[in-house]
Amino acid sequence: MNERNLLTSHTKKVLLIFGFLFMVITTLLIILLLDTQLISEYDKVWWNTKIILILSGICFGSFFITLKFLNSLTITKLFFIFLIIRVVILYFFITFNYGVERDFVNVAPWSQNVLDGDLFTPYYPIEDWAPDSWRMVPPMFMWWYVYNYWIYGANTVIWRVVNLLLEVGIVYVIIQIFHENSSTEKGWSENNFKIGLTLYIFSVLPITAILLLANIIAFPVLLGVLGFLFFFRSKKNPKYLYHAVFFFCLAALTEYFATIWILVILLIELFRRNFRRVLLLTGESVAVFCVVCLPFLINDAIGFLQRIVWHFRVYSSNLDGTIWAFNYRLFGWPESVSYIPACIAITFSIYYIYKNYKSNISIDLFLVTICIFLFFSPFFNQYHYLWIFPLICLNIIYSIRKFLFTNLFFLGFYLFFQFWMVTAYLTYPGIIYPDIELTYGFIFNIHMMSSGYFVVFPLIGQLIFQMGFLYLIFSYTKSKKLILALLIPFILYYIFNICAPFSFPY
Numbered sequence: 001m002n003e004r005n006l007l008t009s010h011t012k013k014v015l016l017i018f019g020f021l022f023m024v025i026t027t028l029l030i031i032l033l034l035d036t037q038l039i040s041e042y043d044k045v046w047w048n049t050k051i052i053l054i055l056s057g058i059c060f061g062s063f064f065i066t067l068k069f070l071n072s073l074t075i076t077k078l079f080f081i082f083l084i085i086r087v088v089i090l091y092f093f094i095t096f097n098y099g100v101e102r103d104f105v106n107v108a109p110w111s112q113n114v115l116d117g118d119l120f121t122p123y124y125p126i127e128d129w130a131p132d133s134w135r136m137v138p139p140m141f142m143w144w145y146v147y148n149y150w151i152y153g154a155n156t157v158i159w160r161v162v163n164l165l166l167e168v169g170i171v172y173v174i175i176q177i178f179h180e181n182s183s184t185e186k187g188w189s190e191n192n193f194k195i196g197l198t199l200y201i202f203s204v205l206p207i208t209a210i211l212l213l214a215n216i217i218a219f220p221v222l223l224g225v226l227g228f229l230f231f232f233r234s235k236k237n238p239k240y241l242y243h244a245v246f247f248f249c250l251a252a253l254t255e256y257f258a259t260i261w262i263l264v265i266l267l268i269e270l271f272r273r274n275f276r277r278v279l280l281l282t283g284e285s286v287a288v289f290c291v292v293c294l295p296f297l298i299n300d301a302i303g304f305l306q307r308i309v310w311h312f313r314v315y316s317s318n319l320d321g322t323i324w325a326f327n328y329r330l331f332g333w334p335e336s337v338s339y340i341p342a343c344i345a346i347t348f349s350i351y352y353i354y355k356n357y358k359s360n361i362s363i364d365l366f367l368v369t370i371c372i373f374l375f376f377s378p379f380f381n382q383y384h385y386l387w388i389f390p391l392i393c394l395n396i397i398y399s400i401r402k403f404l405f406t407n408l409f410f411l412g413f414y415l416f417f418q419f420w421m422v423t424a425y426l427t428y429p430g431i432i433y434p435d436i437e438l439t440y441g442f443i444f445n446i447h448m449m450s451s452g453y454f455v456v457f458p459l460i461g462q463l464i465f466q467m468g469f470l471y472l473i474f475s476y477t478k479s480k481k482l483i484l485a486l487l488i489p490f491i492l493y494y495i496f497n498i499c500a501p502f503s504f505p506y
Contacts, residue, residue, distance in 0.1 A: 012068050019064030026057030038425045042436050045099045048212055049421050055212075056204040056415060063202035070194055075175060078194060082171055082201045090164055090211050100156050101213040110134040111149035114142065119295045123303045126310060136307055139293045140254035144219050156214065163210045166218035171200065173225045174390045181232045185362060187398040195400060196393030199407060205414060209383040216254070217383045223251035224258055225390055228363065231265075238277075241265070245281050249288040256308075257377075257387060260370050264353060271357040322466075323458050323490075323497045325378030338378070344489055345376040352482065363391055364476045375469040375486065380462055382417065385410050388472070397475045406475065409468030416461045424448050458497065466490070 034040070034050050043049050066073070066081075073081075113119075113134055124132045134142070145154070152158045175197070182188040200206065209215045227247035234241035245265060251258035262285055269278045290297065296304040324341040328334070349369045356365055367388060374384055389407075396403035428447050433439045448454060474483050 012064075015064045016068055019061040023057040023061030026053055026060075030054055033426070034422060036425065038428065038432055038439070039422065042432070042439060043421075043425065045436055046102055046440065047421055048098055048208075049418050049425075051098060051212070052204065052208055053415075053418050053422075055207060056411070056418075059202040059204045059207065060411075063199055066198050066202065067195070070191075070198065073194065075178075075190070075194060075197065078197050078201065079171065079175060082197075083168065085201060086164055086167065086207075086211065089207060090160060093212055094157055094160065098212060100160070101215055104154075104156070104159075104214060106134065107145050107149055107154045110137075110142065111146045111154065114146045115150065120299045123300055123307075126303075126306060129307075129310075132307075135296075136310075138253055138256055139296060140220075140250055141216060143292070144216065144254065160211060160214050163214050163218045166222050167206060167210045169222045170218065170225055170390055171197075173222070173229055174394060177225070177229050177232060178394055180229075184235075185232075185395065187395040192396050192400065193394065196396045196403065199403075200389065200393050203389070203407075203411075205383065205389065205410070206386060209386060215383050217386050220251045220254035220258060221386050221390065223247050223254065224261070224387065227251060227258075227261065228366070228391070241277070242281065242284055245284055246288060249285050250292070253289065253292050255384075255387075257370060257373060257384065260349070260373050261366055263349070264366055264369050267350060267353045268357045268361060271354060320380050321458070322378055322380045322462055323493045324376060326493075326497065326500070341376040341378060341489070341493075345373045348372050348482070348485060352477070363394060367391055368473055368476050371469045371473050372486070375466055375473075375490075380458075380465070382410075382414055382465065392472070397472075399475075402475045406468060406472050409464060409471060413461060413464040413468065416464060417457075420453065420457060420461055424451075424453055427451070459494070463494075 030050060030053055034053070039050050044051070119135070123135070129136060148154050148159060148162065178188060178193050182190065182193070210218045224247070227244045230240045230243035230247065234244055245262060248258055248261045248265070252262060262281075266278055266281060266285075269281065293304065325338070328337050349372050352368060352372070353365065370387060374387075377384075392403065392406070397406065424443060424447065428443050430439075430442050430447065433442075470483060470486060473486070474480075477483075
């Protein structure tokens with residue numbers, strides 16, 4: 001193993017002090033500033049900002065404490081520590097009745113629509129998407145919710161337990177990937193992997209997304225890492241490549257971003273002139289798509305395909321919109337301009353794959369391509385980092401320093417988001433009504449909009465997140481030309497949004 005990747009005793013002490021101070025400062029801020037009715041009671045039902053900030057401090061400190069004793073811990077022991085911590089935290093959330101993600105309230109009506117046969121009713125006009133919002137989500141996303149609703153009524157306690165089991169599967173699979181490939185992949189040493197696994201265990205992002213808010217992200221991420229398990233096995237036995245594409249297809253039909261990994265495999269085989277395999281893999285992808293989407297295709301195939309494409313711009317009118325998702329109608333421009341970022345991302349990805357298809361394909365290629373697409377995405381979701389997080393824990397970018405620095409970008413953004421919300425609560429001058437929906441309506445639609453919160457968030461908060469992707473891409477590629485090519489359109493869109501802030505959501 002490269003000696004520069006080792007953590008010295010002195011470094012561990014410095015990091016431990018840093019983590020402890022962060023934990024203390026975060027806790028003091030919460031005690032001194034956040035003991036208000038809005039944050040302590042109402043926010044607990046909706047955003048859970050207070051407990052997330054507490055967890056971020058505890059997790060950060062615990063990670064560096066564990067590093068101090070890492071040499072005495074095996075991968076198996078770390079896995080059991082992961083299980084114990086997750087069960088304890090889940091029990092805490094359930095006992096003190098922390099609310100799941102607010103969108104979860106839509107599960108029952110969505111699922112009931114499906115069970116009632118409403119899938120086969122005509123679509124509303126595509127611009128009037130609200131009544132059809134339950135049919136706008138990816139199909140596997142819908143089937144997973146419907147299945148859980150049909151089995152146990154999507155009870156939030158059971159739903160969280162199911163998500164815990166999915167995360168256990170994620171961690172078990174990445175451990176299995178490491179054991180099967182550590183001797184052949186560059187930078188995959190046991191000491192490095194233990195550091196990556198430890199950070200995953202004590203990261204606030206998976207705890208928040210999977211156990212606290214119970215976001216659906218655990219399901220597609222598990223499908224994705226299963227795809228990578230079989231991809232690595234395909235290096236020894238090519239038949240496993242079809243297993244990999246199968247799981248990538250299911251992941252892509254749950255969250256469309258995973259489509260990128262299917263594209264990577266197809267382009268590699270195409271550039272290598274394995275035309276027969278390209279045809280078979282394409283046929284497999286189309287077959288999986290048709291089976292999963294069969295009810296939609298029977299009902300209205302053209303309408304369904306139109307709505308998949310429309311997903312690239314559907315988020316341009318809410319908080320999830322990034323700088324790439326401006327409202328083109330305000331300028332009288334054609335709809336086609338909203339697809340420019342996607343076209344740029346595809347172009348850069350194809351170029352990068354072409355430059356590297358002759359080499360031994362590692363996980364780096366898949367990470368870089370999905371980072372390019374997430375960087376250009378018009379739809380922002382901080383939990384999409386969980387697509388990447390388990391994968392970089394396998395090789396920690398060949399450098400512990402870069403690995404920690406990369407994760408600090410995303411943790412920094414996440415803390416920015418929490419304090420951004422807290423600042424809105426603390427500066428809210430209005431009345432706190434007994435009706436939580438009414439109170440939040442005034443906070444979001446009046447106070448935050450008039451105070452410029454929705455301009456600050458994309459220009460400063462999301463900037464940290466997107467710079468994290470750029471740093472991650474550079475860490476793997478070492479290509480200044482690629483970073484410059486990515487920065488040019490980013491700077492142009494960024495300047496445009498500074499000059500025309502009314503193109504922002506809200």
